[in-house]
Amino acid sequence: MRTLAKERRSRKRDGPVRHPDNRVALLFLAPFILGAVVLTLGPIIGSLYLSFTDYNLLQDPNWIGLANYGRMLTDPRLHNSLIVTFTYVLIGVPLQLGVALGLAVLLDKGMRGLPFYRSAFYLPSLLGASVAIAMLWRLIFGSEGLLNTLLGLIGIESNTSWIGNPDTSLSTIILLHVWMFGSPMVIFLAGLRQVPAELYEAAAVDGAGAWTRFRSITLPLLTPIIFFNLVLAVINSFSAFTQAFIVSGGTGGPTDSLLFYTLYLYQEGFGAFRMGYASALAWLLLIIIGVLTAINFWLSKYWVHYDN
Known part of the structure; x- marks a missing residue:
C-alpha cells in the first residue's frame, strides 16, 4: 500500500498522464473511412430503403412497404434463377476445388519449372471473369466453334450449339468456372508446403501407401485451407455475372x-x-x-481440424 501511495504522489508531481496523439493515424485512415461510409455504408442503407419502394430511376421513390418482397414468392423467373444459380454452385464449386487440390498435390512434388506451371495455372483465375474470355467461350461452344471442329476431326459430326441448347448451356459455364482454378490451387499449394515432411516419412516407415498418406495426413491438415477456399468459392459463385451475361447475350x-x-x-x-x-x-x-456462410462455419466444427 505504501508503494502504491508513493507512485501516486510521484505521478502528481510529474503532472497528468499524456495519452498518445492519434490525430496523425486518423488523418491517414480518413480516406479509407470516408470511402467506407460513402461507397459502402451509404449505398447499403440506400438500397435497403429502395427495397421498400417502387422506383424506376426516373421518378421519386414511392413507398410500398413489403410489396417487393411479397412479389418474390410468386415470381417464376426469380425461382428459376435460384435453381440455375444453386445448380451452378453445387456442381461448380466442388469440381473447381477438386481440380485445384489435385493439381496442387502434383505441383508439390517439386517438378522442374514449378514457377512457370504455377503462373500458367494461375492465369485463368485472372482472365476467366473477363469479357474477352466469355466471348471466346461463346465462340468455342457455338454451332461452328472449336469444340464441334475437334469432334469432326475424330469422326463425330455435330452442328449443335452447346450454348444454345438448354440441356448443355449451363454445363459450359460450369466448365468455365472449373477452369478458373488458379487462385484456390495457389492457396492449396501454400498449405501443402506447411505439412511437416516428418509425418510422411513416419507413415511411409509404417507401410502407409500414397493414398493412405494423403487421406490420413494431407487432407486433415489441409481442412482449414479447404474451408477457407470453400467459403470464398461459394461467395464468388453466387456473385458470378459476366460469364452468364456475355455468353447468353444478356437474355x-x-x-x-x-x-x-x-x-x-x-x-x-x-x-x-x-x-x-x-x-x-x-x-x-x-x-x-x-446464411450459407453461417452454415459453413457451423459445420466446420465437425470436419475442420486445427492445430489445437
Missing part, C-alpha cells in the same frame, strides 16, 4: 437456362427499370450468402 439463354441470379437482378434494375425490386433482390442475395 438468360434458351428457356432461361443461363438466368443467373445476378443477371436477373441486372435485368430488373437496369433493363426493366424496377430498381426497387432489384434492391430487394440484392438484399435477398445478401441473406442467402450470409
Whole structure:
C-alpha cells in the first residue's frame, strides 16, 4: 500500500498522464473511412430503403412497404434463377476445388519449372471473369466453334450449339468456372508446403501407401485451407455475372437456362427499370450468402481440424 501511495504522489508531481496523439493515424485512415461510409455504408442503407419502394430511376421513390418482397414468392423467373444459380454452385464449386487440390498435390512434388506451371495455372483465375474470355467461350461452344471442329476431326459430326441448347448451356459455364482454378490451387499449394515432411516419412516407415498418406495426413491438415477456399468459392459463385451475361447475350439463354441470379437482378434494375425490386433482390442475395456462410462455419466444427 505504501508503494502504491508513493507512485501516486510521484505521478502528481510529474503532472497528468499524456495519452498518445492519434490525430496523425486518423488523418491517414480518413480516406479509407470516408470511402467506407460513402461507397459502402451509404449505398447499403440506400438500397435497403429502395427495397421498400417502387422506383424506376426516373421518378421519386414511392413507398410500398413489403410489396417487393411479397412479389418474390410468386415470381417464376426469380425461382428459376435460384435453381440455375444453386445448380451452378453445387456442381461448380466442388469440381473447381477438386481440380485445384489435385493439381496442387502434383505441383508439390517439386517438378522442374514449378514457377512457370504455377503462373500458367494461375492465369485463368485472372482472365476467366473477363469479357474477352466469355466471348471466346461463346465462340468455342457455338454451332461452328472449336469444340464441334475437334469432334469432326475424330469422326463425330455435330452442328449443335452447346450454348444454345438448354440441356448443355449451363454445363459450359460450369466448365468455365472449373477452369478458373488458379487462385484456390495457389492457396492449396501454400498449405501443402506447411505439412511437416516428418509425418510422411513416419507413415511411409509404417507401410502407409500414397493414398493412405494423403487421406490420413494431407487432407486433415489441409481442412482449414479447404474451408477457407470453400467459403470464398461459394461467395464468388453466387456473385458470378459476366460469364452468364456475355455468353447468353444478356437474355438468360434458351428457356432461361443461363438466368443467373445476378443477371436477373441486372435485368430488373437496369433493363426493366424496377430498381426497387432489384434492391430487394440484392438484399435477398445478401441473406442467402450470409446464411450459407453461417452454415459453413457451423459445420466446420465437425470436419475442420486445427492445430489445437
